[in-house]
Each structure stands twice: as structure tokens, then as C-alpha cells.
Amino acid sequence: MTTIGVLGMQGAIREHVRMLEALGVDTRVVRSVEDLNQIDGLVLPGGESTAMRRLLDRYGLLEPLRDNTQLPMFGTCAGLILLATEVEGYDAHLRKIPMTVKRNAFGRQVDSFEVALPVKGIDETVEAVFIRAPQVASVEPVVDVLAEVEEAIVAVRYDKYVACSFHPELTDDLSMHRYFLDVVAANKHQLA
Amino acid sequence: MEKRQVGTDKVKRGMAEMQKGGVIMDVINAEQAKIAEAAGAVAVMALERVPSDIRKMGGVARMADPTIIEDVMGAVSVPVMAKCRIGHIAEARVLESMGVDFIDESEVLTPADEEFHLYKRDYTAPFVCGARDLGEAARRIGEGAAMIRTKGEPGTGNIVEAVRHMRTVQAQVKRLLSMSVDEVMTEARDLGAPFEVLMQIREAGRLPVVNFAAGGIATPADAALMMHLGADGVFVGSGIFKAENPEKFARAIVEATTYHDDFERIASLSKGLGEAMKGLDVRTLKEEELMAPRGW
Numbered sequence: 310m311t312t313i314g315v316l317g318m319q320g321a322i323r324e325h326v327r328m329l330e331a332l333g334v335d336t337r338v339v340r341s342v343e344d345l346n347q348i349d350g351l352v353l354p355g356g357e358s359t360a361m362r363r364l365l366d367r368y369g370l371l372e373p374l375r376d377n378t379q380l381p382m383f384g385t386c387a388g389l390i391l392l393a394t395e396v397e398g399y400d401a402h403l404r405k406i407p408m409t410v411k412r413n414a415f416g417r418q419v420d421s422f423e424v425a426l427p428v429k430g431i432d433e434t435v436e437a438v439f440i441r442a443p444q445v446a447s448v449e450p451v452v453d454v455l456a457e458v459e460e461a462i463v464a465v466r467y468d469k470y471v472a473c474s475f476h477p478e479l480t481d482d483l484s485m486h487r488y489f490l491d492v493v494a495a496n497k498h499q500l501a
Numbered sequence: 502m503e504k505r506q507v508g509t510d511k512v513k514r515g516m517a518e519m520q521k522g523g524v525i526m527d528v529i530n531a532e533q534a535k536i537a538e539a540a541g542a543v544a545v546m547a548l549e550r551v552p553s554d555i556r557k558m559g560g561v562a563r564m565a566d567p568t569i570i571e572d573v574m575g576a577v578s579v580p581v582m583a584k585c586r587i588g589h590i591a592e593a594r595v596l597e598s599m600g601v602d603f604i605d606e607s608e609v610l611t612p613a614d615e616e617f618h619l620y621k622r623d624y625t626a627p628f629v630c631g632a633r634d635l636g637e638a639a640r641r642i643g644e645g646a647a648m649i650r651t652k653g654e655p656g657t658g659n660i661v662e663a664v665r666h667m668r669t670v671q672a673q674v675k676r677l678l679s680m681s682v683d684e685v686m687t688e689a690r691d692l693g694a695p696f697e698v699l700m701q702i703r704e705a706g707r708l709p710v711v712n713f714a715a716g717g718i719a720t721p722a723d724a725a726l727m728m729h730l731g732a733d734g735v736f737v738g739s740g741i742f743k744a745e746n747p748e749k750f751a752r753a754i755v756e757a758t759t760y761h762d763d764f765e766r767i768a769s770l771s772k773g774l775g776e777a778m779k780g781l782d783v784r785t786l787k788e789e790e791l792m793a794p795r796g797w
Contacts (some may be wrong), residue, residue, distance in 0.1 A: 319522040319543060321515075340760075356519050356543070357579055363541035364759055371597065386519070412578060418602035419625045421512045422505035434503075438511050440519060441580065441602070458505075479515040 320356020324478035332470035353388030407449035414444035512629035513647035531576035552656030588614025621645030635673035636692030653716015658780030717748035721757030728761035745775030
């Protein structure tokens with residue numbers, strides 16, 4: 310049985326749990342280091358990245374997550390920021406995906422939008438909701454770019470890490486989560 | 502690619518979802534905003550005066566000077582909210598034009614219209630509104646509010662009204678969920694609530710927007726209490742910058758909100774915080790001094 314953790318600091322935790330349950334996996338809200346040993350993959354939800362970082366620091370989760378090289382991770386919006394090796398104007402957080410991200414790159418909340426988005430590796434367009442969303446300003450060549458909005462990179466995959474600027478958890482579109490579960494399954498297979 | 506759609510329900514309500522489990526703090530300048538952000542606030546509310554000072558000053562309380570709001574917007578990367586008077590279309594449009602991330606149509610300010618609230622669906626910016634019960638919450642959601650909060654009794658440092666409002670909404674939602682469908686229209690009449698909103702609540706099993714606690718939260722334990730009662734997050738107004746040590750207080754309230762069910766942790770983070778804001782007994786306030794009955 311596959312168990313997926315959802316980082317439970319702040320933000321759209323319940324929504325990710327709902328998506329994962331709809332796909333038939335066990336879920337666990339991760340709030341301590343011990344929780345990390347019991348999951349096969351970790352979702353970093355949308356929320357406020359600055360607030361999440363403060364909490365990761367305070368509860369001793371930053372280093373264990375940064376040092377962990379086994380666990381597949383999927384970050385949405387703030388989660389994408391957490392996964393980047395570089396964040397324009399700020400310290401980087403978990404440093405998993407070799408890319409530079411720009412926070413609030415589409416503007417303020419009045420510029421937030423939704424759009425039907427083609428994503429590499431997914432047949433149908435994805436229902437993508439962007440909220441004060443970041444963009445990927447640049448990636449190392451090893452990173453696979455999965456989607457772009459008017460030439461701005463908004464979804465990537467690198468090794469066992471998947472990240473997108475938008476919020477699949479705010480819709481009923483399960484395709485991004487299914488994509489991540491495939492990555493988790495491949496990783497599990499490799500470990501075994 | 503298809504055209505981008507702005508200001509949709511998903512985009513507005515989703516913005517509020519991202520604030521869940523967090524603390525939104527009232528600030529009156531850039532310096533306070535930075536303290537709030539450093540403490541882990543998920544957003545700040547830019548104001549000219551915190552509610553307890555609005556009470557002291559008396560007179561008409563209006564939208565803040567745009568200079569203050571701009572200063573705060575320039576100082577922090579977290580979302581910035583601001584308040585307009587109930588029914589004040591022009592103040593709301595001004596705040597929207599400035600790019601404020603969330604507008605609070607708030608009873609803390611003196612209402613501009615005692616009969617009509619804003620039609621919030623007309624705006625690209627999302628709105629939060631106060632509610633004392635499910636009828637009021639449903640009316641505001643019907644008008645397009647993307648977030649609901651308890652009214653509490655602002656600026657008192659007294660949690661009693663926020664508790665009452667949160668418990669009332671929760672109890673009424675539970676009651677609605679347990680009804681058979683043929684009872685809903687009569688319930689809509691009795692609550693003065695839009696029927697369609699009540700049907701949405703039944704379908705989702707909860708309010709279709711997040712419900713935060715606000716009005717009277719003064720200590721970390723107050724924040725934890727409201728989370729325990731089912732709040733999605735908390736607004737702290739006068740509680741932080743009227744405390745003896747705002748930095749410590751702000752951090753402690755954020756932690757207590759995240760770990761609201763870990764009482765040992767709340768005990769340890771509540772130690773040596775210094776004096777909380779001085780509170781007011783709501784019963785000593787005159788009818789005309791109460792803010793919660795503003796709006797309907």
C-alpha cells in the first residue's frame with residue numbers, strides 16, 4: 310500500500326488529502342520528523358511560503374527534508390518555491406530542483422487567474438488555478454519542463470520531484486496528482 | 502492556449518484557502534508589517550488605527566490613508582488586506598485599484614450604508630466579511646464574499662463574542678446537514694439565507710468558503726481555542742501590537758494556531774510573554790459602542 314504525506318504546516322492541506330484519497334492511496338498529515346519514515350512520497354501544499362518556511366525552521370523539519378534523498382516530493386505553488394535551489398531575492402529552502410523561481414511573478418491577487426493548460430505527459434489539458442503564483446525563471450538542462458504560460462515555465466519534473474505554480478488541489482482534476490503517484494511508484498520500484 | 506480568466510470564484514476562494522491554518526495580523530505601518538511577516542503571519546491587514554484605538558478615538562472610522570496601505574504593500578511579500586466601510590462602493594473600488602489582495606467589508610469601520618452590503622461579485626478583488634450566524638454568512642456568500650470571519654467584538658481583547666459567533670455558525674451548519682431536503686426552503690426563510698447557498702453547504706458538508714475567527718483574540722490560548730472550535734485560521738487585531746512585547750506575542754500566536762491541539766507546547770510558548778492587551782468587558786459597552794451589530 311502506498312502512503313503519501315501532506316506537509317501540515319499551513320495552507321491547502323485538506324484539499325490535497327481529498328485528491329489523494331480520491332486516487333485510492335493512504336494519506337498522512339506530516340508535522341514531525343517521525344512522520345517522514347512512514348510515507349512513500351510527500352506533497353508540499355499551496356499556502357504562504359514565508360510562513361511555511363518559518364514553521365519548518367521552528368519545528369526542525371527543514372534539515373531532515375533537505376538531507377532526505379529518497380523521498381519523492383510534489384510541490385504546488387508555495388511548494389514549488391520550497392523545492393527550488395534558488396529563489397530570486399530570498400534564501401532557498403529544500404533545494405531539490407535545480408531551478409530559479411520568482412515569487413508572485415504574475416502580479417498581485419487581482420491578476421490571479423485560471424486557464425486550461427496543456428501539460429507534457431498528460432493527455433487532456435489540466436484545469437490550472439494560479440493564485441499570486443510564482444514562475445520558474447530558469448532551469449538547469451537536466452530539468453524537464455512540463456508546462457508554460459506565455460513562455461513562463463509553470464510546471465517541471467526533475468528526478469523524483471514534481472512541481473507546479475498552480476493549484477490542482479483547488480479543482481476536481483486529478484491528473485497532476487496521478488502523475489506524481491506514477492513517479493512515486495517508479496521510485497518505490499527502484500528502491501525495491 | 503485558452504484565455505486567462507481572472508476574478509473567478511475558484512481564484513477568489515482559493516486565495517482564502519491558502520491562508521488556512523494561519524494568522525492574519527492588523528498593522529498600521531511598514532515596520533509593524535515586517536514584524537508580522539517575520540513572525541510567520543500569512544497576511545497583514547493595513548489600517549490607520551487598530552480597533553481598540555478606533556474605539557478610543559470615537560468619531561467616524563473610514564478606509565485607511567492609501568499612503569499607509571502602499572507602504573505596507575511595499576514592505577512585505579505576504580498578501581496585504583485592507584478594510585472598507587460596509588456598502589462603500591468607492592472605497593472598495595479604490596482599494597481594488599491599488600491592488601490590495603483582499604478587501605474586508607468591515608463593521609470595525611463606521612458603515613456607509615445601513616441597508617445594503619456591497620455586491621462583491623462585481624469585483625476582481627476577493628472580499629472577506631463578518632458574520633454572527635449562518636444566515637449572515639450565507640447572505641455575504643450570496644453577495645460574493647470569498648471568505649467569512651466571525652465578527653466577535655473588535656478591539657475588546659475579549660473572546661466571548663467570537664466564541665458565540667463561531668459556535669452558532671457551526672451548530673447551524675450541523676443542523677442544516679441533518680435536515681431532509683424538503684426542510685431547507687423553510688430554514689432559508691427562517692435564517693434569511695439564500696436557498697442556493699444553503700444547498701451548496703449541504704453538498705460540500707461545510708461552508709463553501711473558509712471561516713476565520715476574528716474580534717477579541719488576545720492570547721495564544723485564545724487563538725488555539727478558536728481553532729479548536731473549528732476556525733480555519735485567525736485574525737488578530739489589537740492583540741499583537743497592543744501587547745507589551747509584540748514580536749514575542751506575534752510568534753507565540755502563530756505557533757499556537759499551528760499546534761492548537763498541543764497544549765504542552767502552548768503552555769511553554771505562553772510563558773513570560775509579558776502583559777497581553779488590556780481587555781474590555783463587553784457587557785460594560787453601551788449599545789451604540791458595539792460593532793458586531795453593524796451590518797445585517
